[in-house]
Amino acid sequence: MKKILLIQPSPYDQNHMPIKKKRLYFVGLAMPLLAAMMPEDWETEIILEIMEDIPWDTDADIIGISSMGHGVIRSLDIAKEFKEKGKTVILGGYMVSIMAEEATKYCDAVVVGDAELVWKDLLEDYTKGTLKKIYEKNLEKGTLSTPLPRFDLIIHKNIGDFLPVQAGRGCPNTCSFCSVACLYKGHYIKKPLEEVVRDIKQIKNLGFKKFLLLDDNTFSDREYLHKLLEEIKKLNMEWMSQCDIRIGKENKLLKELAESGCTTLSFGLESISRESLVGMNKSWANPAMYPELIENIQSHGIDVSTEMVVGGDGDTLKSIKMTKTFIEENKISVPRFYILTPIPGTKFFKEIKAEGRLVNDNIYSFDGTQAVHIPKNMTPQELTQAYWDLYKSLFTYKSIIKRNILRKEFLKKPGKYLFYSIVNLFYKYQIKRRITPNIF
Numbered sequence: 419m420k421k422i423l424l425i426q427p428s429p430y431d432q433n434h435m436p437i438k439k440k441r442l443y444f445v446g447l448a449m450p451l452l453a454a455m456m457p458e459d460w461e462t463e464i465i466l467e468i469m470e471d472i473p474w475d476t477d478a479d480i481i482g483i484s485s486m487g488h489g490v491i492r493s494l495d496i497a498k499e500f501k502e503k504g505k506t507v508i509l510g511g512y513m514v515s516i517m518a519e520e521a522t523k524y525c526d527a528v529v530v531g532d533a534e535l536v537w538k539d540l541l542e543d544y545t546k547g548t549l550k551k552i553y554e555k556n557l558e559k560g561t562l563s564t565p566l567p568r569f570d571l572i573i574h575k576n577i578g579d580f581l582p583v584q585a586g587r588g589c590p591n592t593c594s595f596c597s598v599a600c601l602y603k604g605h606y607i608k609k610p611l612e613e614v615v616r617d618i619k620q621i622k623n624l625g626f627k628k629f630l631l632l633d634d635n636t637f638s639d640r641e642y643l644h645k646l647l648e649e650i651k652k653l654n655m656e657w658m659s660q661c662d663i664r665i666g667k668e669n670k671l672l673k674e675l676a677e678s679g680c681t682t683l684s685f686g687l688e689s690i691s692r693e694s695l696v697g698m699n700k701s702w703a704n705p706a707m708y709p710e711l712i713e714n715i716q717s718h719g720i721d722v723s724t725e726m727v728v729g730g731d732g733d734t735l736k737s738i739k740m741t742k743t744f745i746e747e748n749k750i751s752v753p754r755f756y757i758l759t760p761i762p763g764t765k766f767f768k769e770i771k772a773e774g775r776l777v778n779d780n781i782y783s784f785d786g787t788q789a790v791h792i793p794k795n796m797t798p799q800e801l802t803q804a805y806w807d808l809y810k811s812l813f814t815y816k817s818i819i820k821r822n823i824l825r826k827e828f829l830k831k832p833g834k835y836l837f838y839s840i841v842n843l844f845y846k847y848q849i850k851r852r853i854t855p856n857i858f
């Protein structure tokens with residue numbers, strides 16, 4: 419029997435060591451989906467590196483490695499090491515998809531975009547010994563069908579109390595720094611509704627009461643969303659997802675979301691500077707409206723979590739400092755930040771390179787924790803320092819208590835906010851060691 423080893427890599431810490439945790443809360447969907455597409459005469463093993471060691475002496479015929487966000491550097495290093503051992507290595511995921519040519523240097527084949535469309539061909543080519551360097555196929559229609567994920571391969575591991583589901587991929591927006599926009603070019607591709615419901619039911623049948631809807635922008639197709647919410651409501655589960663902050667204007671939809679069991683939504687707010695947002699091709703977002711929108715979402719019983727970047731064209735050292743006040747005043751329980759990074763392949767990378775503002779082209783520096791471009795209103799060194807200072811200022815005991823305990827929702831759901839406080843304390847520990855908090 420042939421064997422494939424699928425690895426979800428862990429990002430590096432500041433000492434270039436893979437970050438390790440005892441438990442992984444946010445399990446990716448890519449590996450359980452790939453496992454579901456393996457023919458019956460293949461054995462499949464999944465390794466979640468953040469809490470498991472990579473079996474370097476594996477007898478697997480193929481090593482499949484995903485690449486998400488900051489973990490991409492680790493993905494390339496693992497690929498290199500297995501190549502040196504003579505293994506056949508396949509790389510896939512967002513990050514290698516937008517830098518496929520570069521990624522081919524580290525492996526035998528790169529899967530660009532949706533693996534479901536090419537996986538069968540790739541395995542056949544492997545068997546015939548005719549593996550190509552890049553596998554890429556565009557969807558003919560606007561829908562994508564996926565198999566039932568093989569969660570049986572991961573639920574015995576030390577994971578959180580929820581599993582991932584996906585209803586669609588891509589996003590109708592085209593923010594210049596975003597790898598999703600780079601890959602899907604403003605398109606949103608849906609899964610058939612019955613498949614999404616099938617996947618959620620599987621999660622429920624496995625004994626989980628919560629799920630994470632992994633879509634990049636869950637609210638891209640309203641008609642589809644309404645039908646999906648009706649179905650989710652019947653399943654009586656709790657769920658979380660991410661979307662566009664403008665949802666804060668829509669009371670009817672917020673009510674439906676809350677009634678369907680949605681407890682937390684994450685928003686890429688990026689910046690409190692309008693000029694920075696315009697520079698990122700995100701002019702549809704208006705930071706002056708953020709407080710009102712956040713308050714309305716919270717008033718419907720849905721928690722708001724945020725992802726922001728510093729170093730946009732409108733950011734100054736003062737505006738980065740003021741971000742602390744914004745986060746505290748809006749009671750954001752678990753805020754996360756990155757330094758705006760020109761990821762190769764994105765529009766932002768091309769712009770920064772053309773303007774001669776790229777100061778570091780070492781791919782190992784592109785991890786969102788150090789400035790690799792010259793911002794408009796500060797030096798790269800000042801930006802890196804301001805980033806870490808912002809994190810430190812928000813992860814003090816005083817700020818953690820202000821954002822999680824001293825809020826009206828605390829008395830209604832003390833367990834939830836105490837859990838967020840513990841997450842904050844863990845982030846505080848990481849920030850002290852210059853490890854940027856992320857959802858891995």
Ligand code: SF4
Nearest residue numbers: 589591592593596599
């Ligand atoms: S809204 Fe979010 S997912 Fe969509 S393009 Fe912008 S950053 Fe990317």
